[in-house]
Amino acid sequence: MAMHPVVERVTERIRRRSAPTRADYLARMEAQRLEGPARRHLSCGNLAHAFAAAGDDKPALRAQRAVNLGIVTAYNDMLSAHQPLQHYPELIKMAARARGATAQVAGGVPAMCDGVTQGRAGMELSLFSRDTIALATAVALSHAVFDAALLLGVCDKIVPGLLIGALSFGHLPVIFVPAGPMPSGLPNPEKARVRQAYAEGKASREELLAAEAASYHAPGTCTFYGTANSNQMLMEVMGLHLPGTAFVNPNTPLRDALTVAAAERACAITALGDAYTPLAHTVDEKAIVNAMVGLAATGGSTNHAIHLVAIARAAGLRIDWDDLDELSRATPLLARIYPNGPADVNHFHAAGGIGFVIRELLDAGLLHADIRCVHGGDLRAQAQEPWLDGQQLRWREPPARPADTAILRGVAEPFDREGGLRRLAGNLGRAIVKISAVKPEHRRIAAPARIFDSQDALLEAFEAGALAGDFVAVIRGQGPRANGMPELHKLTPTLGVLQDRGQRVALLTDGRMSGASGKVLAAIHVVPEAADGGPIARLREGDLVLIDAEAGTMEAKVDAAAWKARAPEAGPLAGNRAGTGRELFGLMRANAGNAEQGACSLFVGEAWDS
Structure with a gap:
C-alpha cells in the first residue's frame, strides 16, 4: 500500500527539520553501544555491589555472560492501574531464569493519580511528575549493568516519563509492560x-x-479513553508493546502470559544475540508520526499534544502542532470511546480493538509499517490479538469487521472524515482543541470574554448565578511557568450544565484539560502563556472572542492598534509557590518550555525551533 501523501510529507518534513539533532542523538547512543555491556568494565567493588543481594542469581551475574534485564517499575497500590504491577518483577525474574538470564529491579519511579489530585493543589505537580519520572528512570538505568529494560507503567505522565528517561539509554532494547483496564x-x-x-x-x-x-x-486502568489508555494505544502503534498487550484485563492468565512473554522477548533482543533491537532505532520519525496518526484516529488525549513533543525531543526529533494538525485532518476517526461516545475501552477491545485500527490505518497508507517493533516483525505483525490456546500464548488476526460499528469502524465508513485534534492560531497565540467529542454546532463561538484567574473563581461565579448568556471563559495563569499547568477538569460538569441550558460557552486557557476532555469547546495549552506575557494576558472582560475549530482560528476581535498597545495582565499567582510540595518544583517552573515545546524542563540550554 502506497503511503498517504500527507503522512509522507509530514514524515519527511520532520526528518529534515530534525537531521542535526537526530544525528547527534544517534551518535551518542552508538557510542554507548560500542562500550558493550557496562558490567564488563566495572571494578570488582562496583560489580560486587551490583549482585550482593541477588541470591540465586548471583552466580550468573558474577559470571558476566548472561543477559541481565533491568526492571523500572511505577508500582504503587494507591493507583488502581498500577496495583497489578506488584507481582510483575517475580514473574519477570522467573521468565528470565528459564532463559538462563537474570533480572533486577533497577528502580522505582513516582506515580501520582490525576484522578485523586484533580482540582487540588497536587495537580500543580502533575505535569512535572513526568519530568521527575524521566529523571528517576535515568537514575535507575545509570547503574549500567543491564542489557535491556522492561518498563512497568500505565498512567498519564508515567509512560511518557519512562520513555523520555529510557531514550537517554537508547542503545538498550526497551519493552513496555502494562497492566490493562479494570472491568x-x-x-x-x-x-x-x-x-x-x-x-x-x-x-x-x-x-x-x-x-x-x-x-x-477495581484494580486496573480507568476505562474511559483518557491519557492513560491513549498511552497504551501509542505504545502499540510505536511498536513498544508485544502485539495486543494494551487492553487485556489485569490478574488474568492471559495478562500473566503476556508479562512472561515480554521478559522472554527482552532476553532475545539484546546486543548479546542476533536480534538486537535498540530503543533508539525503534523510536524514529516514523514511529512518532504513527503515534500522532493513532492519536487522531482514536480521538485520544489532548495531553499527548504536549507529551509527544517531549518524547520526540528526547529522541533527537522535532515536531510541532502543525504536524499534528496536518496529520489529524488527513486521518479518519475510527473509534467512539468515552468521552467521544458511550463505550469504554473494554467495549472497544471486544469490538476489534487496537489490532483492527492498526490494520485499517496500514491498509489506508496512514501508518508506517516499516518500523522496528520489539516483537521482531513490522507494524503489520503488531495488528494481532493475543489469546491462550490452553497454556500456550498465541496471536491471531483481528476480526475482519468490527463487532459493534457504534464503537469501531473501518476507514471506508469512519465516524468522521478527520481525527479529533486541531491546532488553533491567531492573535491570541496558538492552542490545541479536541473536537471529536464536540458536536459540529458547538465548534464555533463568537462571544464576550469572562476573565478568571482560577477554575475555582469560575465555579464561584456559577454558584452565585453570575454566568448568564453566551461567553468564552478565559482562565489564565495556568501554564507550566505559572503553576505547573494543572488540568482544569473540574470545570467540565459546570460548563456542560450551561451548554445544556442553551447557552453558548467555550473555554480558553493556557492550562490543560483532562485527557477525557468532553463536549464543550475548549481551546487549551495556549502559547505563549500569560505568565510569559502571552496575548491571552491582554484580554479584558467583555472583549469579543472568536474560536473557530473548523477554520483553526482563535481571535480577539479588538482594534489592532488598541490590542497592540495593551499591557499584559498575568493575573495573581497566589497559592502556587508553596504547599503540597510545590516549593520543591520552582526550578522546573522556571525552566519549562512552553506547551508546544512539550512543557518540558529537561532540555535547559538547548535551542528550540520556533
Missing part, C-alpha cells in the same frame, strides 16, 4: 450525568460518591 463498571454517560446533577445541586455528595465508586471500582 467495566458504571457506564460513563451515567457517571457524567450524576456529575452534572451534582454541579446543579440536584444530586447529593453521597449519590456522587456512589456513582464514582461504581465507575472506579
